[in-house]
């Protein structure tokens with residue numbers, strides 16, 4: 001099975017490398033990068049429009065019954081109805097908030113525990129020996145596979161749902177933090193020590209800021225993984241949430257609501273990723289410079 | 291004040307081919323308070339390794355490093371270091387980099403910034419306090435590194451090619467600044483350079499090294515630094531007949547090693 005974390009990680013690293021020349025490259029490189037970016041942007045927009053048009057055309061041609069492929073208009077109408085009147089006892093906003101609440105609770109808990117854990121793994125071989133094996137063991141397991149066990153242990157309450165997402169987020173953040181710690185420039189640590197820094201000061205003032213770019217990348221990856229674990233988590237006797245909405249709509253064969261739910265889930269994922277990139281740019285302006 | 295001394299130190303590194311590289315072979319160097327020791331030698335002869343021993347970043351494979359009566363077991367604020375590639379912290383701006391050592395000591399923000407500003411003035415970067423470190427040139431970064439070490443006011447200053455990336459004019463100014471600082475504060479200085487003229491100008495004790503294995507091949511006592519500091523004109527001293535002949539003598543020594 002391809003390892004989603006490894007792929008995302010490599011993609012993020014490649015992207016960071018790709019972003020570097022834009023900041024300091026020569027004018028010609030920058031111009032070429034600009035052209036490439038515009039070609040990419042235009043093509044991406046055209047592709048999106050074409051896909052929507054295809055969807056519209058196929059659903060209107062009557063080739064596929066609406067049960068299998070509802071038209072864009074039907075989905076839009078559902079969007080307005082679900083937003084105003086709700087679906088299975090909750091409006092779209094309430095479903096969305098329930099899902100976001102779970103993901104952010106899990107993310108907060110994961111960051112608060114995974115960053116210290118990653119620091120420990122990166123700094124101390126003893127801590128690494130304790131923490132790394134269990135993380136590496138559970139990380140490749142799809143959350144759906146251990147969901148039943150989580151339910152047996154923690155019941156069907158909110159805790160199980162948040163815990164499932166938490167576990168999915170914890171591993172990438174902890175391992176990214178550890179990688180960030182190991183990548184901190186040795187000379188910078190030496191510089192701080194020869195200025196009289198204690199071990200604690202080195203960790204707080206040199207290692208942590210030095211690892212920040214990778215920590216933020218880890219959080220970005222973690223949030224993506226966490227959001228995609230959502231549907232799995234909301235399989236557990238939820239009464240609210242986007243995953244739950246899609247599930248129950250599928251049971252009633254309300255395909256338009258299913259498609260609506262999927263589109264909202266995708267849109268939220270996109271917004272979160274863009275937000276985190278902005279945060280990354282604001283917090284690590286030195287990224288790409290030496 | 292105590293002497294910083296490396297005695298009979300050998301440093302072996304693992305080589306990629308599975309053998310060992312002798313980066314330093316039974317090297318002894320003493321840096322006395324108020325002396326200006328300069329290490330001169332071709333690339334790879336172990337100069338940085340020697341500095342790392344004094345700074346406490348590295349322990350010798352055999353031999354001793356002592357500061358006064360104490361063995362050097364790790365880095366400390368009494369031995370300030372200026373790095374070959376500046377080693378500034380990119381998440382701090384220029385002035386906060388310079389003030390970093392003072393912050394570690396718990397000096398209040400206003401006070402340490404004031405001191406850092408004075409140091410920036412000294413190295414000719416008064417206008418760059420609020421710049422980010424990636425917004426200034428390589429030569430400027432070296433001077434920020436120098437200011438950072440000076441601001442912490444160490445007993446010894448260990449400098450790894452601190453003027454390497456400077457243009458000829460700034461370089462001369464910085465040489466005069468170093469001589470002036472050294473003469474006024476009486477700090478012990480250990481400086482690494484590739485410049486023969488720079489070495490002859492600055493050194494009260496010149497250590498010439500050769501590579502594979504890293505060894506000290508010649509040592510000279512010189513006086514031009516004191517002279518230049520007293521006259522505050524490095525240019526004039528450099529054109530003295532005595533200076534020129536000393537420079538040629540050192541050049542011969544360096545090239546004699548290179549032939550072997």
Ligand SMILES: Nc1ncnc2c1ncn2[C@@H]1O[C@H](COP(=O)(O)OP(=O)(O)OP(=O)(O)O)[C@@H](O)[C@H]1O
Pocket residue numbers: 303304305311312313332333334335336337338339340374504
């Ligand atoms: N960490 C290390 N591991 C293995 N070999 C090393 C290490 N550090 C230095 N060496 C080797 O030790 C020798 C001396 O290195 P050193 O950095 O002290 O040279 P240098 O005189 O400072 O050179 P330069 O003038 O180019 O800075 C070189 O042959 C180098 O390859």
Ligand SMILES: [Mg+2]
Pocket residue numbers: 337338339374450
């Ligand atoms: Mg060197």
